[in-house]
Every structure is written in C-alpha cells, then in structure tokens.
Amino acid sequence: MLEPNSKAASVTFDGVTKLYGSAATGVRAVDNVSLNIEAGTLVTLLGPSGCGKTTTLRMIAGLEMPTDGIVRIGDQNVTKLPATDRDVSMVFQSYALFPHMSVLENVSYGLKFSGFNKSETAQRARAGLELVGLANYDTRLPSELSGGQQQRVAVARALVLEPQVLLFDEPLSNLDAKLRRQVREEIREIQQKLGLTVVYVTHDQEEALAVSDRIIVMNNAVIAQDGTPRDLFEAPANRFVADFIGEANILDCEISAAGEGMATVKLGGYQLDLPRRDNPDGKSLLGVRPNRIIIGKAGASNSLQGRILRSTYVGSHLELTISTDLGDLFATSDDVDAPYAPGNEVSVTFAESGPVLLNS
Amino acid sequence: MVKTSHQQAFAHPTLLLWLIVGWAGFFLLPWYGVEDSIFTFTWMTEGYPTDDDVAPAFFHALGGRKIWLLPLVAFLIGPLFALRRDKSDPLHAKILIICGALGFGWLIAQGFSIGIRGWNFQWMASLFGPLEDRQFGMGTGAMLTASAFLFMLTQGIAGRGAVNGDIFVVGAIGFVVTIVAAFVFYPILNMLASAFVTQEKTYSVTVFFEKFTDRRLWGLGCFEGGRCGAAWNSLILAILVGFLTTALGLAFALVVTRTGFRFKKVLRALTVLPIITPPFVIGLAIILLFGLSGNVTRFVADFLDISATRWVYGMPGVLIAQILAFTPIAFLVLIGVVEGVSPSMEEAAQTLRADKWQTFKTVTLPLMRPGLANAFLLGFIESMADFGNPLVLGGNFDVLSTEIFFAIVGAQYDQGRAAVLAIVLLGFTLAAFWAQRFWLGKKSYTTMTGKGDSGVHPLLPNSLAWPVFVVAGIWTLFTITIYVMIVYGSFVELWGVRNTLTFKHYVTAFSMKLTDGGIHWTGSAWDSFWTTLQIAAIAAPLTAAVGLVTAYLLTRQNFAGKNAFEFGTMLSFAIPGTVIGVSYILAFNVPPIEITGTGIILVVSFIFRNMPVGVRAGIASMSQLDKSLDESSLTLGANSWQTFLNVILPLLKPAILAALVYSFVRAMTAISAVIFLVSAEYNMATSYIIGRVENNDYGLAIAYCTTLIVVMLLAVALLQLLVGRTNIGRRLNQSRTNV
C-alpha cells in the first residue's frame, strides 16, 4: 500500500495571466487570477466550457507558461520551470495511456525517470494498481480495458509518483453516469487517505459539490467566486454563480436602508428584510432557490400574486412554474399531495433564510 | 522535491559534450577536407599535425599563417564561464549566445571570404591588401567546431526561455534550420545569382534577359510545323501528366476502396511496382513495344502493310511513359485520402436523403479536394523533373530538364544558360504550388474526428463503377505487359534483330569469379551497383531521421517563425531534381563546402530531395497521436527527448518504415539530380544505365534494371522485418491502418 503523502504542497497563483497569440488579437484565456490551494485539500475548478479551467490547470502542470504573474508550488517559485522538472502529475481527460505499453509499463513509466531501481519501480507500480483495484490486469494493453479501467490506470500512473500536486482535467467525462459517481467517490477516498493536494477540473456542478473541499468558480477567464460548496450554494457572490450552481430564480428588486447591515427589499407589493451584502440602495437583484419558495392561498397579504402555469410530479416532489408580475418563477414543493392545477391562483412568499441579494 | 541542479559541475552535460566536440574539432582533427575518408586515419601518417593538408586549425594558426582562425579560440573558451552558472542565471544564456553566435558567424564569414585563390571578393583584397594564403573546403574539424558553436547558441537561446527552455527542441530547430539553409537555400540562391553572371565574371541583368528570352525556350514553332520551345513543351506535358495521373489514380483508389472488386490485392501490388522501378525503365519498355523495331509497331505495320515509323519518339512516348510511371504515386496519395474521408460523413449524407451518386458528388468528392490537388501537383512536378524518359524517348521534343543537362555537360558548357533554364523550371513548379494553395483556400477538409469511426464506406454508384473498372482493367493489363517485356527483354540477345534468348547481358553486368583470393567482381555493373547500395543505405536512415524530427517539431512544438520553418523544409519538394543537381554542382565545387565528386554530395542530395516525404509521413501519423500522450509523459517526469524516444517513436513505426522505404527506393532509382553529381569514383546504377542506353546497349540496361527491381523488393521486405511493428492492441489497430 502507498503511504500517506508527506510531500503534498500548496499551490499559489499571483496575478497570473495567460494570453494565446498577440496582445492585440490574442485570446486572454486566464486574466489576472490569484488563488491559493492549501496542501492536502481537493479543490475544484468549475465553470462553463472555455472559461479557462484547463489553461489554469496546465499552468500548474507546467505545460503552459504564464504570460504574466507568478506560480508557486509549496514555497518554490516554479513560474519558469517546465513540466518535466515539476513534481506534479496529471490525469488527462483522454487518459493519455501509452497504447504500446502494458498497464504495468504505463504505471511504471514515471517511476523510471524518478531514480527508482527496478525492483522498487515494480513494487510501487503494483501497489498503485492494487490501490485502484486492477492488480490482476498488469499485462493487458490499454486497448483491452474498459473505459473505467483505463481511467483507473491513468489515476494509478499519476498517483505512484507521490507528486506534490495531482491534477485532474475532467477525468470522468468519458464515463457513464453510474460509473462517474463510483469513480469520483474512489478518487475522493484515495485523496483523503493519502492526504494529497488535488486540483480537479470539471464543468459539472454536481460533481464539484460532491467531491470538493473548496470550489473555485471561473467565468470568462476570471474567478467568479472561491469558497466551500455551502458558501457557493447559499451565498453566491453574483448572478453568474447563483445561476451556475444549482438553479435559482433571479428577480429585479428595489432596496432601501433597514437596520445595521440589513436592507428592505421591495418586489412589487411584496417586502422583506435581508442582509445587505454591500449592495447600495436602489435597483438590485435577488436570487431565490426553487425550494425556498413558499406557496400559499391566493390573496394573502405581503406576498406576490401568481397563477400556476405548469405542475409536474417527479416522485419526491412537485415542480411548478408560477406566472407572477415579476416574471415566471420556478418552484418546488415537497407537498406532493397538494392539488395544484394549471390556472389556479396562488400567493408566493420566500423562506426567511435562503434568498440572497446578489452583487450584479 | 523539484529536480534542480544537484551537482553544479555536471549541471550542463549537453553543453560540456558540445564544448569537448568543439575543442576536438579545433585542436585535434584536420581542419580542411582530407583526401581519404577521415576514418581511414591515413591522415595521421601524412605529416600530422603540422602539414598544411591535415593540420588542425590550432596548428594552422600557431604557425602564424592562417591567423584568421585564431579568434575562434576565444569563443571556445568563453563557454567555460557558462558551465559553472545555473541555468536560471541570465549570464549563462548570455555567454552562450554571444560565443555561439560570434563563433558560428565568424566561421561562416571567413569560409566565404577566403577561398582557393585568396580573397573571394575584390573589395576585400583592396581593403586588406592581397592575401598569399588560401583555404580549401571545410573538413571534419571545421564541421565539428561549427556544430559546437551552433548548439552552444541554441542552448543559450533555450536558456533564455524559448520553447519553455527545452534544449532538445531548440537544438533540433537550430539544426534543421542550419542544414536546410546550407543545402537548400544556399545552393538555390547561388544558382539564381549565377544566372546573372557574364563571361567576365561580373553581374549583369542583360545577360539574364538575353538567355531568358531565347527562342529555344519560348519559341512557338510547332504550330507551323517546326519545334516549340522547351518551356512550352515541359509545361504542356506536365499539365497533361498531372491531370491524367490524378484521374487514373483516383479511379484505382475508388476501385480498391469502394467496389466489390475481387483482385484488389493484385491491383495494389501492381500500382506499387512502378515505385520501385527506375522511371526510365518504362521508357525502355515502351521502346521495346512501340519503337521502330518494337513488337506492336511491327505488328501494326505488317498488318496494315505500311512502313514502321518512329512515331513514339517525342511527346506521345514521353507522355505514355510518364503516365505509367507516375500514376502509382497519385494512387498512393489518393488511397489515403479516399480511405480518410470519414464514413460517418457519407452515412450522414445518405440519411439526409442523398442517393449514392449525390453523396459521392456532394460529400466524398469535395472532401477529397486536397488529395486531388496534391496528386496533381505531384504528377506535375515529377513530370517537370523527369529526366530519364525524355532522354530515352524525347527525340526532337526538348524539355527543360534535358536542356539543362545538355547546357551543363554538352559542348556548349554554359552555366548561365543552365541556371536560367533551372529558374524557369523552378518558376513553373512554385507557381503550381501557389495555385494549389489558392484553389484549396482556407476551408477545412479535416474529417478525422479522433474518435473511433466505425462506419463503412458506401459502394460506388453503378454509373461510375463500370467506367472505373474498365479503365483500371486496361491499365492493369498494360502494366503487366510492360513488366513482362522488361523481364523478357533482358534475356533477348538483340531486340527486333536477333530474338534468341541468352544470359549474355546478365553475365556482362554481374559476372564474378571465385579465386583463392576471394570473389572477384568481374561484371561491368558491380562498381555502380555497390556504390548505389551503399549510398542508398546511408541516405535512407538519415533522411528518415531528419524528416521525422522535422515532423515532430512541426506537429508538437510551437515556436516563433514556425510557418517559415515549414515552408523552408517543404521547399525542396517543389524543386525538381534537375534543378537541385545543377545548383549543387554550382555551389559545392568550391570552398567552404567542397563536396563535388564525393559520395557525400549524393547522400546530401538524397536527404534533401526525399526529406519532404518523410516530413509528410511523420506529420500524417503524428497528428493522429493525441498530444496529451506527450504531455502526460512530460508531467510524469520524462524530458522531451525521452518522450520522443519512448512514446512517439514506437508509435510511429509505420511512418518510419514508409520514410525508410521511400528514401531507400528513391535513392536507388533517382536519376534527375544524380546525373549531375556522379563522378568516376561514385557512379550510380541509374546513370550507368543511362550511359548504356545512350550507346544503344538496351539489353544490358534492361538486365540491370530488372536486377535493381528484384534487389529493391528484397530490401523493402528486409526493412519491414527490421523496423517491426508496435503492438497497440486490436481496437486502436483498426483505426490506424491507413498510415
């Protein structure tokens, strides 16, 4: 068995920018990003396609060099160090297993270049294969394995080097839904058991919420928000994050001063008090999760008036679309027996905790 | 732990190595070229180290004579100061760049300035006064020192962070750029310049125009019963050959891939045969069939009771011979393209309600456009450059390539005219290249999705299949006839005159005697035969290596000036062999690179003539290897050289084999450049055969050709065995068959 990793190191970006092509016409794939990933944690880079996640990851690996800024691993400045000389390994989306080498040769590959002798190399490679449950597959060629098995070989190959940082670029996107859940749990388990620093790229928010200690949400080459899964879900920093993580109704509203740090939010005829979160008086945005919407009898005071447009029964709850003066709201209701039919008039209020004011 | 310099002294092993090489070149080895090969070590006994012919540079300079070599010492010592500095120290890179660049520059500058008659340029003589001393061509010492300076420079550039500071990659780029500059650009530019040289050795534009506007070049006399100029002849011939070979090649490619044709294997084998046939052999066979005493001519003449004519000599004969010789090339280009069109595109078209014919017309054919353009271009260039067939069959039909030859070797000996003709030829091929680019435009024709494509190609529509069958059938019969003629002809005593069978020709060419001293190679062909084998065996691996490294740089690395780099490495492809031949003898019969008359010039010409094919083969298969394979190797701690060795090369075996076979075969069958470069000592098979043909000794020529064909078949089989295969499992194998 592999020992817990004592070399796990932190990763720090200091104002890192990556420009592809010339300054005038090129693509700014990563724009002045600063971040800090603590040793021994699993941090996810999450964001829509093309937002710069892979580029960020490749700069940690040393496969791309930043145009500007400083990259540190542990206390060492590695900004100019090429991939070969960094103690970082990476699991590729395509797995990138060498097709002409057996599973064992693939896993031994990196060990060969790390100064281990033959028996140590074989021993470590076998331990790695055992860890991912492929001990009996050592002589097969990658093309003779299933997708999930190939994926595990790729993980083992990266793991056995006991790198300072382990990188994953959308490692599960080639697997089916069920396997995806299983493998991601295995990755998380190994990470925690060995105390690895892992940076994990995905565009799937559910995957990110499930495995991460922390999530860094990226959008348009910059960091949109950096926090724990709960932070992102319950206190999204802005409209983009609220929309991207989970589903949210985003509503225009008007705010005015209330008590210390609080604001009174006006939505048509409906008023409520919420933490201000540095929003100035005037027009603002309110984000409300579907499960924080409370549906009541039509005509209730201090509420929004609406009409049911659609009602879908999905087993554990109801999914409702409600038309109001502020636009259509998407709501869920646990009360699956409630007789909401299209055309029914209802009133809508929001739960006390849950709705948040968004910095636009 | 990040791997950084543990032991300072050995922090730069590559640098240390090149420094030692540089010193050895300067202090130990003969600086100028020696009579025999450097490895015979006879130079050791010829007054080494002080005699002028074999002295190392250091001893030349020590004697106080060639003092212009002395500054090099400084540039060889300078890098010692870089050796102890860390790679991240800016001074490390600075020292290497300065020493490398100045050393290399100085070496080149002195080489070109001082030649066999002292100063090479008038203004230098008037500036520095006359020079008593002189220099010969660079030898081993000079070459090693130059390489050392070059790689110092590239290490310095890498040290400054170019290409992620990768020493191997920057070094490889520097190496390829340097050799392409020396053996492609320099000779061509030198030749361009010599088109402007008058008999008094001064430059003049009028000389050029005088020769350029010659009637023998551009005359249109053939419309009035006379002769047309060589330029028009070449152009019209090349266009016809380009179109016809492309059409035929496409027909065969379609038969093989998209019909239920049962004898595909036969057809494939037949189309490969002409590739291992020296091009003019077809010309010879055509003479046997259609010449004055040819079988067909005789038969028709007897049958119709008319007198036999020499109708085949001229345009018709050359055209037939070239189409037969070059169709297989078009086929090989097109089969890859036809197979490469993703079946799912065609299947998609069919599900969108296109019938077979519409699918073919609207999807398949347009997607093959780049292949068609390439095939045409190849046919065009091959025809322009072909030397053997026009020589054998041309009669009064002058073409550029033969005219160039006669301008150089004939009684006229007119270098300027040869250069002008070569420029016209080069102009045509470059124009064709440009036209191809223009026609293809910026559209993307890539259909490789990278995902396993599992569909099947639809069959051809019937209206197309039949004509294609008929054409392929006729061609197949014709080709078989031609080859039967060749083999048969080699056993006939004197074709058309004495038709008795005999081994005479083989005996004359390849007899040997066993004596107690060993085997005596008494046949007249052995000399050129062994030379050819030797040169081809040396050139093939070098060509493949240079080609694949270049392909690796082009597909896998990003660096400033990559487009110019690609253009430079592909340029020699657009240059007809005849032009290469002329430019090489003009450039390399004087110092600093003086290799005319040696085997080296033949090897070098083959490398640069055939390198583009190696590059293309390499690019084709490397672009099918996902880049993440290299990257994962890099993140696993291998450097780029180890990655190249452990990951890329094993996966490239098909491309390596293709490049090796191609360059070997081409080196054995080439004639157009070779005819200028052979010497008494290094005579090649093809030029020997052409010599026999010119003496009307057809029997011997054909016997020799038959032998060559057999030898090449064996060699190809042997190469296949040597290179072997890389096992990558069944699934991947299936999708990679068409390399």
Ligand SMILES: Nc1ncnc2c1ncn2[C@@H]1O[C@H](COP(=O)(O)OP(=O)(O)O)[C@@H](O)[C@H]1O
């Ligand atoms: N080698 C490259 N050259 C030019 N542009 C690139 C290159 N690689 C990525 N980009 C661009 O940079 C942006 C970010 O890409 P990437 O980091 O791959 O996004 P993702 O978040 O989907 O992984 C995209 O707009 C992409 O088009």
Ligand SMILES: [Mg+2]
């Ligand atoms: Mg990505």
